[in-house]
Amino acid sequence: MATSRGLFGTSLARKYWMALTGLFLCSFLAIHLLGNLPLLTGNQEAFNAYAHFMTTFPLIKAVSYLLYGSIVLHSVDGLVLAYQNKKARPEGYKAYNGAANANWSSRNMALLGILTLLFILVHMKSFWFEMHFGPWEDRMDVNGNKDLYTLTVGAFESLWYSLFYVLCMLGLGFHLWHGFASAFQTMGWSHPRYTPVIKALGYGFAVLVPATFASIPLYILLN
Structure with missing residues (x-):
């Protein structure tokens, strides 16, 4: 029990797992973005082939x-840590000028995380659930793959869904703005020479990846 609590129950352990899982999720975002690029070129067969590979290849x-x-x-770790931090704040915290020590992103990571989690749930319902459990008998492309391309384009032709998607990508960008570099620091990968490089890469990732994702529904909506 003590070992289990040490691995998962302490604040330090939760921060470590937050960092580790966060970096893993960043790697998934990069791969997922590459797979979604055919949506910007109208390449239906390439997108459907990517979706088929991602849902059928055993290792994937x-x-x-x-x-x-x-x-x-x-x-879970993010919500628990946010609750613990709020509970541990001194009574005079409301008078504290947080901007002096932290940017807006770092002070609102829990809120941004909840927005991102909401997006994941809606996104999975719209695409993942349909891909795995939806009726596809009459929705196959010329190569015999499930036509997720048409489903995706149809979803992004909805103004409200596209605006929701773009808003969530903005929230994700702010979440990554602080979280990317913070994850490396939490795991002890901090060095005067390399930390500025990691921060620069993190800022670039936080802007480029969400912005490219957001451009997909906007491109479809406007075309």
Whole structure:
């Protein structure tokens, strides 16, 4: 029991798992973005082939369970840490000028995380659930793959869904703005020479990845 609590129950352990799962989820975001780029070129067959590969290749299917577990662990640890931090704040905290020591992103990581989690749930209902459990008998492309391309384009042709998607990508960007570099620091990967590089990469990732994701529904909506 003590070992289990040491691995998962302490604040330090939760921060470590938050960092580890966060970096893993960042790697998934990069791969997922590459797979979604055919939506910007109208390449229906390439997108459907990517979706088919990601849902049928045995190794990818095994890693997907690690992905689901990482989302759950990252979310739970984040909420628990946010609650513990709020509970530990001194009475005079409201008079504290947080901007002097932390940017807006770092002070609102829990809120941004909840927005991102909400997006994941809606996104999985719209696409993941349909891909795995929806009726596909009459929705196959010329190569015999499930036509997720048409489903995705149809969803993004909805103004409210596209605006919700873009808003969530903005929230994700702010979440990554602080979280990317913070994850490396939490895991002890901090060095005067390398930390500025990691921060620069993190800022670039936080802008480029969500912005490119957000451009997909906007491109479809406007075309």
